[in-house]
Amino acid sequence: MIRVSRRILGGLVLLAPAAAVLPAIPPAWAQIDTNRASAFIQASGTELVGVINNPGIPADQRRQKVADILRRSVDIEGVARFVIGRFWRQASAQEQQEFLTLFEESLVRNLAGRFGEYQGVRFEMGRSQSRTDDDALVSTIVTRPGTAAFNLDWRVSDVNGAPRIVDLIAEGTSLRLTTRSEYSSVIQRGGGQVSSLITALKRQLGR
Secondary structure: OOOOOHHHHHHHOOOOOOOOOOOOOOOOEEOOOHHHHHHHHHHHHHHHHHHHOOOOOOHHHHHHHHHHHHHHHEOHHHHHHHHHHHHHOOOOHHHHHHHHHHHHHHHHHHHHHHHHHHOOOEEEEEEEEEOOOOEEEEEEEEEOOOOOOEEEEEEEEEEOOEEEEEEEEEOOEEHHHHHHHHHHHHHHHOOOOHHHHHHHHHHHOOO
16 A cells, blocks of 8 residues: 655645646746745645634535645646656556546545644744745744644745645655655566556555
8 A cells, every 4th residue: 555654644734736637748847936936835825724724614525625725736747747757758658647647636635635633723934945946945834733833845836837836845854755765666566567556556546
């Protein structure tokens, strides 16, 4: 079974992920202004926390609203291409599309399903800085009832003219890098075939 550690997902549960359309050609990343990146994270985080902390929304509706925010906020297609790494080129066109679809469902389901556990979430904006020519790093401090505050950093890139989250770093641990390592292990155990990862994702999703 493929799963990202609870610690990473626990940190991830604050903001979120992304694009419902999964184009065959990867999006063009451009340099993003740090102020724009910070404003994007603040707006997305405020919207997400508002849904999470609303006791008047039934749990199933809350998960759906969270999923919608995630799909708008994160570059799911770009992250999917990153986490499968060099194996992308080894996959057939059908396998590529199937993996993209399964990855989106897995990521959104895993994150949205956990939001109900974290009512009472608060976050504070920290500093923003350029990380590379392509993205900015926006820092936040997250607090939840009964737990110590922790640092959650968001990597934001300009994807086809719009800011999108491309990685989430909880207490120094990258979600993208952790997932990439786990997926690589699954593929290698399956003889280097992307089909082995697709099978594992289907099993995880109950398909």
